[in-house]
Amino acid sequence: MVQPCARCGARWAVQGAPMHWCPRCRGVLLSPGKVDAPAAQRNYRWVARRPDHRTRKAAATTSAPLGPTPHYTQTPRWGLLDPPPAPARTRERPLRGIAAHRDRLLVGTTIVFLLAGLAEYGRYLILLQNRARLIPGWLLSISDATVLVFGVIAPIYALVTAVSLAAWLIEARTIVFTAYGRRDPRRRWSLIAGCLVPGVNLIWPGVFLTELLGADPDPRSWRAVRIWWAAWVFSGLLLIAATLWRDASTLQAEADGVSFTGFTNLCAAGFAILTLWMVRTLEGRDLRGDIRSAHRWVMAADPAQVVIAPVEPGAVAVREDAGHDEAERADAVRTGENTQEEVVAK
Structure with a gap:
């Protein structure tokens, strides 16, 4: 082996x-x-x-003389390109662009209906003055033009705002149901019809907003939706009453119709502000658009130690102070006697 x-x-x-x-x-x-x-x-x-493999190996392992250290004569211009990642592209939906102008449209609707209401009340003042004196033609022309212009612009502006709010409602419901891992049970066309078709739009918008809040809604959001729903039904009744009042036959009824139309326009302006408040409340913001701060209530408890001594009657305090002074005086006398005895002893 x-x-x-x-x-x-x-x-x-x-x-x-x-x-x-x-x-x-x-x-x-x-x-x-x-x-x-x-x-x-x-x-x-x-x-x-x-x-000769041993001699060849030794010759191969012989180190050659070191040359100069490699270096760059100038700053190299090459390197690895590491661009930042491109943001993910989200598919643009047409309703999202319309819903983005919601706040501006609501503010514009408020201004337009406010001017329309002032134009109607200006016409009503002209009618009051016309009972006793003649009205200049230029003033009557200006009144007719303002009533006509704002009477046409205000409904168109309100319709565009309603379309924007319907688009916002669809987008908001999509976001909420997606967060719950579900799909919106209502079709898009049913949401649009329930918000824009006259008559049925007095009921269904409140139902859609209630479904948007979920099973456990925020009390402030739920209260805002209920207030808005009641105001929406009231504004619809005012619109029906103002439309029927225009068919009055007497001059006084027509004048009252002008005043009532102005009141309806002012109510519409207030309802636009109420709608803006309701929408921003659902988004967790206030009317100005700022993030609503949460108020937290903390249970108060007594301190572990008494910080302030309890107040005692005056007579008891005086007696305690007198007793304390007598004790100090007796200690001083006793100390003095001891000192004198020590001196004598020395």
Whole structure:
């Protein structure tokens, strides 16, 4: 049994325990094996090498003289390009663009209906003055023009605002139901019809907003929706009454109709402000658009230690002060006597 060396190829006879290192070159010795073992049973294989492989290896490992340290003659202009990630593109929905102008349309509706109401009341004052004196033609022309212009612009503006609010309602319901992992159970066309078709739009907008609040609504949002719903029904009744009043046959009834139309326009302006307040309340904001701060109530508890001493009657306090002074005086006298005795003893 011999152990071949893996480095120099020498074979060493095994005498006792197998060795690990070659005594000649300190190479690793392979496991013991028979000298005449066939190639299939050997645990090693012979590799043919050139006779001068040791000298060639030594020549190859000879280190060449080091040259100058590589360096750049100028700042390199190449490098890895790491641009910031592009923002994810969201699919634009047509209703989102219309709903984005909701607040501006509500403010514009308020201004237009306020001017329309002032124009109607200006016409009513002209009618009052016309009972006793003639009205100049230019003043009457200005009154007719303002009543006509704002009487046409105000309904158109209100219709565009209603479309924007319906688009906002659809978008808000989509966001809320998506957050719950659900899909809006109502079709888009049913939401639009329930908000814009006259007559049925007095009932369904309040239902849609109630569904938007969820099963556990915020008390402030729920109160805002109820107030808005009641005001919406009231404004619809005022519109019906103003439309029917225009068919009056007497002059006094027509004059009262002008006054009532002005009152209806002012109510419409106030309702637009109320709608803006309701929408922003549902979004967690106030009427000005600022984020509504939450008020938290904390249970108050008595301090662990008494900070302020309890107030005692005057007579008790005087007696305690007198007793305290007498005790101090007695301590002073006793201390003086002790001092005098110590002096005498010295």
